[in-house]
Amino acid sequence: MMGDLADKYGPLFTIKLGVKPALVLSNWEMAKELFTKNDLAVSTRPKLVAVELMSYNQAFVGLSPYGPYWRELRKIVTFEFLSNRRIEQLSHIRVSEVHTSIKELYDVWRKEKNESSFVSLDMKQWLSHLTFNMVVRMVVGKRYFGVTEVEGRDKAKRFMENIKEFMRLIGTFTVADGVPWLRGLDLGGHEKAMRANAKEMDNLLSEWLVEHQQKMALGEQELILGGTDSTAVTLTWAISLLLQSPHVLEKAKEEIDLQIGKDGFVSESDISKLVYLQAIIKETLRLYPPAPFSSPREFTENCILGGYHIRKGTRLLPNLWKIHRDSSVWPDPLEFKPERFLTTHKNVDVRGHDFEFLPFGSGRRICAGMSLGLSMLHFVLANFLHSFEILNPSTEPIDMAEIFEFTNTRATPLQILVKPRLSPNYYETL
Numbered sequence: 504m505m506g507d508l509a510d511k512y513g514p515l516f517t518i519k520l521g522v523k524p525a526l527v528l529s530n531w532e533m534a535k536e537l538f539t540k541n542d543l544a545v546s547t548r549p550k551l552v553a554v555e556l557m558s559y560n561q562a563f564v565g566l567s568p569y570g571p572y573w574r575e576l577r578k579i580v581t582f583e584f585l586s587n588r589r590i591e592q593l594s595h596i597r598v599s600e601v602h603t604s605i606k607e608l609y610d611v612w613r614k615e616k617n618e619s620s621f622v623s624l625d626m627k628q629w630l631s632h633l634t635f636n637m638v639v640r641m642v643v644g645k646r647y648f649g650v651t652e653v654e655g656r657d658k659a660k661r662f663m664e665n666i667k668e669f670m671r672l673i674g675t676f677t678v679a680d681g682v683p684w685l686r687g688l689d690l691g692g693h694e695k696a697m698r699a700n701a702k703e704m705d706n707l708l709s710e711w712l713v714e715h716q717q718k719m720a721l722g723e724q725e726l727i728l729g730g731t732d733s734t735a736v737t738l739t740w741a742i743s744l745l746l747q748s749p750h751v752l753e754k755a756k757e758e759i760d761l762q763i764g765k766d767g768f769v770s771e772s773d774i775s776k777l778v779y780l781q782a783i784i785k786e787t788l789r790l791y792p793p794a795p796f797s798s799p800r801e802f803t804e805n806c807i808l809g810g811y812h813i814r815k816g817t818r819l820l821p822n823l824w825k826i827h828r829d830s831s832v833w834p835d836p837l838e839f840k841p842e843r844f845l846t847t848h849k850n851v852d853v854r855g856h857d858f859e860f861l862p863f864g865s866g867r868r869i870c871a872g873m874s875l876g877l878s879m880l881h882f883v884l885a886n887f888l889h890s891f892e893i894l895n896p897s898t899e900p901i902d903m904a905e906i907f908e909f910t911n912t913r914a915t916p917l918q919i920l921v922k923p924r925l926s927p928n929y930y931e932t933l
């Protein structure tokens with residue numbers, strides 16, 4: 504819908520969210536002018552009702568106002584968890600979780616395979632469990648939050664439900680975000696749901712919050728929220744796109760077979776050799792950026808952008824989804840063509856300097872977990888494609904309907920068929 508408005512009103516237009524204006528930005532030229540010349544003026548996050556209620560009143564680094572508190576927290580989070588050195592140190596956790604998930608799936612296949620030797624898999628769920636376990640173990644140091652395995656698993660399940668609901672609600676503009684004096688009425692009942700979500704999260708994390716220094720615990724909690732969903736959602740889109748484009752899937756498998764062989768394990772250091780796989784990840788992030796409107800920001804000063812005066816207090820919604828589908832930059836913009844990142848768009852990088860491609864945002868508030876996110880995306884996809892054949896169970900094309908919440912998720916589950924593609928020995932030694 505915002506894409507249609509951009510076609511009609513151009514790359515910069517404002518919408519009114521109640522009394523608050525919001526600037527929707529939809530092309531790379533404006534993104535460049537904004538994130539280079541005006542970034543400082545738009546480096547704060549708006550205090551939305553959802554943010555106030557579900558992030559301990561803007562205490563999360565990703566949602567906090569620009570200033571000394573944000574700077575300190577971002578430093579802690581980056582240094583403790585997300586620096587390249589730390590990511591490397593925690594490599595064994597990613598390896599162990601990926602191997603465990605593959606082994607578990609292999610065991611399910613052995614027990615439940617059908618006459619054509621396939622087993623049905625809920626891809627969205629498998630990927631959410633895997634990324635959740637990886638992030639929790641990297642951040643908290645343990646697999647589940649419970650005294651016993653059963654209690655832990657139960658809590659993990661509730662936590663994953665909680666994250667899903669958090670992502671839905673955090674993307675919800677309440678009436679009171681636009682018309683503050685209507686807040687008492689809680690029209691639509693969103694505030695009630697937000698309070699319930701925050702309370703459930705508090706309950707789940709209470710013992711852990713007591714165990715940890717408060718700031719550290721907040722940082723940890725937020726990384727689980729920020730890191731799990733975006734990664735799982737992107738990988739689910741990648742698998743959907745591959746099932747839709749069998750020739751791309753074949754090429755990806757050929758590359759893995761050539762570089763890794765049929766017996767070996769894909770290690771993180773192998774990823775640099777898998778250039779086609781890297782192009783698949785980029786092309787997935789182009790078509791389905793998991794945060795299609797990035798994360799909202801707010802102007803703290805009056806600015807001039809594209810010749811227009813933008814007033815202090817205006818909110819900013821960068822429409823990454825639209826920027827990534829601009830036909831003047833991306834020929835055949837709606838087609839899944841990873842090859843473009845090896846040829847015509849070879850030098851376009853994800854790291855926030857190429858303004859036609861901004862899946863992680865740009866400027867001071869660029870995604871703090873970009874390196875970790877990229878490591879997980881490549882490592883999980885490479886291992887999954889190496890270990891299993893995948894098949895669309897239906898003769899119908901894959902349903903690509905999207906739901907635009909804070910993250911851009913598939914509207915329907917992704918139920919697919921899988922079977923092992925390597926020798927039993929490979930799975931048994933995982």
Ligand code: HEM
Pocket residue numbers: 564565566577638726727729730731733734737792793794797798799800861862863864865866867868869870871872873875876877880
């Ligand atoms: C597929 C992977 C991911 C994508 C595409 C993604 C995308 C984004 C985007 C678009 C933003 C807003 C940037 C802006 O305002 O310019 C963001 C912020 C953020 N992301 Fe990510 N993200 C991913 C994974 C992760 C991971 C794995 C973590 C941590 C474990 C993480 C932590 C954060 C944090 C803390 C912020 C807030 C930064 C701030 O406000 O200072 N993200 N991310």
